[in-house]
Amino acid sequence: MLRLIAFLMLLLPGILAVYGIKLIRDSFFGLVNPVFINVIIQFLAGFIFTGMGIGFIGGFLLHRDRKKNKTKGRFTDKK
Template identity: 40%
Template sequence: MKLVISRLIAILMLVVPGLAAAYGFLLMKDALFDYFAQFGNVNLPDPHFDLWHFLLGFVLFLVGVGFIGGWIFFRDRKHNYVSPRFRAKRPPRPPRDGSKSGGQ
């Protein structure tokens, strides 16, 4: 039962950023659509771009996608699925005491 609850919490930790990213995308889409739709309205003297909704959507989208992308990256790094340049750096091995170091 404990494993089921921990897996449910892990799924929720991925669903919430995914929903935030989707909502952010919708906010950006709606802000752009409303701006371009106002060009066809002859009663408006100048179209108004809702910058705050667009920026909020952009931030939500970046945070959500960044969280999910980071989670996938670190999971793949743990399972050694990434290319060598993305693998964790290991400290250099200290020299052994009894080894010859290229001298006499």
């Protein structure tokens, strides 16, 4: 059950990032979704969605690797 929850935690930001890439692509070709009023706003929303999705997945993987000591001391806290 826990693996399913972890899979869903990575799946949803992945879908968000893919949708952001789709919005960016559509804004380059001038296709505006009905949700957005302008191509520029659609591009910015796609950029934000992509950044949030990739950032969450990257942070999740970094946290997991830190917990398992696989970062070779590169990302340790220096107190």
